[in-house]
Amino acid sequence: MKVAHVVVDVPAMQTDKPFDYRIPEKWEEVIVPGIRVIVPFGPRKVQGFVTGIAEASDHGKLKTISELFDLTPALTDELLKLGQWLTEKTLCFQISAFQAMLPAAMKAKYEKKIVLTGNAEELPFDLAVLFSNTDSLSWDEAQAHDLFSSLQKQMKKGTLEVVYQVKQKGKQKKVRSIEVNGTAEAIETAAREMPPQASRQKAVLDFFIHNGLSPMSAADLKELAGASDASIKSLVQKGLLTEKWVEVYRDPFGHRTFKPTKSMPLTREQESAIAPILSCIEEKRHEVFLMYGVTGSGKTEVYLQAIDRVIREGKEAIVLVPEIALTPQMVDRFKGRFGSMVAVLHSGLSTGEKYDEWRKIQRGEVKLAVGARSAIFAPFQNLGIIVIDEEHESSYKQEENPRYHARDVAIRRAESHSCPVVLGSATPALESFARAGKGVYKLLPLAKRVNERPLPEVSVVDMREELREGNRSMFSRALFEHLQARLERNEQSVLFLNRRGFSSFVMCRDCGFVIQCPNCDISMTYHRQGQKMKCHYCAHEAPMPSSCPECTSEHIRFFGTGTQKVEEELARVLPEARVIRMDVDTTSRKGAHERLLSQFGEGKADILLGTQMIAKGLDFPKVTLVGVLAADTMLHLPDFRSSEKTFQLLTQVSGRAGRHDLSGEVIIQSYSPEHYSIQLAKEHHYDGFFEREMSERKLGSYPPYYFLAVVNVSHPDLLKASGVMENIAQYLKQNTDPYTKILGPVASPIPRIKNRYRYQCMIKYKKDDKLIPVLKKVMDRYQQETAREDLGISIDLNPSSLM
DNA sequence: AGCACGCCGACT
């Protein structure tokens, strides 16, 4: 007897282990690790992943696998092991790890149904109606009709039964393909002998004769040959044609053509950066490279040529790009060089499209996957290189379970494939640069820009000074003059502001009341469109009040500036400027992102105004001015990475200016211009920033000097949340290494979100073998309460942000 | 997660 170890799709602590099932003899050959199956679990059926095969089980009575869900493993052996590793590194359930590695379309969907098993005539009248022309009824429908008491009687009698159906969310897209039966002559004869009234059928046959006998989709046949469903059907009945359903891929780039590009000659610097990567590929050796190069130093060309080598050796490659940088411009570069060998995976695609791209990888039809974070799980079997562009980006860390960092996964996968990882950035994460300094990663510096253009001139404007001199506008005099100058010279500008909406908060001038979200401890943002107040955390909306809800004063005013307000102000002070605004609110519709960018690229606007999303990857030759309206917005957030993020963002944004023939200028407006993040970004001085920030981290015992873990507790009741957190903190203090620092508990920086109070506790440690098991115990201890009392506990090992 | 089992209060 063969036994399968199955991890079932029930995300809970007690079910987080393999269960043994008997493999039916007929499937002994088919069922291998990585295949998904449907198994009886308690009273119902669930999906599960086969993680191993054995000859016997320790367990007494075994149930049998009910159904196969895959014919080829959904997860390779390597990915199964990786799942195990993820479970340990992120403290998540095995099933969550497995599901995270697959496209969302492959997640199981459960349908509860009542099916007719006995004779329909035995049913009472009220039920007989519902089962008159079907033998199944959905659970929801039964609920809606309030039929449970009579249903229950029938179930006891055995006329009806409850079944669970396990389905896949996404489907393969299939089209009807029409094939010709028989030789060309046979068809010709048939066409000749067609009765005169069957003109459509004759036309279809003639079409096949003139265009070869290759199969064709029914839709095309209708369009090109004037076929109709009726004519096709009769031809099929006559045995001249056959219908088949074949899988087709949804093609998200179907309507785009890509200009093929060739390798460019490398500069001497690029040569010396690529050489160690290539020898690593040749020697089939694992190594992590940190390619540290300023914007415009040609990192992408190095990636492309290294990948080219990998593909020529018959191996595959993964390229990770931050979600917001996964722009058409970026995709073009890879599609242009590698054409149809590329699969693209990003959030802009529909679930179905993502699934199709994934299938291409699984079937070995492509050699390269370009995508955001989750593309790191691309099911390649023979990886030759993994590239992570802009490796410092926080979007590589998943903020839900499993809370993995794509960089760690990449290194893990590259180890098992004995291949290099290339991390690229102009502003590496402090951890990465520190590791390069210690020789754990190999540093590949690219100091010069390919076109030898100097980095743009950056000036910092002290907005306090502006205010003192009577300028209350959001534009400093310098920025305004420069904007005007670009308009006159017909050059383009990019304005960056890290806040969407109209104003950041609304306050009463008489009593100081600030309008807050009723569900979260955060002020609401006014949105001009629809005159609404919105909460950016829970999406709560409320009308804008005309008077203060507290003191009924009418002096309520907007404070702080969002992109909408800047747009309005621009229209007032520079009426002739054409402005494109890009933020979550203007790009939520599919394709909007791409459309706005191409409009700007075609010169249909003078100013591109936007949030985060315009900071990366954009490369427009006519942009000669970049303005950062408020550089301090994230500088003072209670997060140990806020200086690093500010420096990275400013450097990143500055890189948008003067990338081509025209030289660029950057103006940074700030209320704390003396801060080292801003000063060193102005000088383009990463090394200086690194030194300075490292000493800050050392003082605060933060990474990379210490490892960090954060435990978060949330509950609708404040006392419950703080009480549980207090207990956990006590327990941690008693059971971890004496050198481990347990800080807190404290209320989270945003103490309440979606009506849940949040408390947290921070753990700083250098080496603590007890910590992980202790944290696991904590999860175990509160397991029931998380399920029953709406208690939320999350543990983040190596958090990217403390918010 | 679901679901059954089981032990205490208000009813035919």
Next chain:
DNA sequence: GTCGGCGTGCTC
């Protein structure tokens, strides 16, 4: 005496 509340524990 029973029906039904939801606390506890199990699912190969």
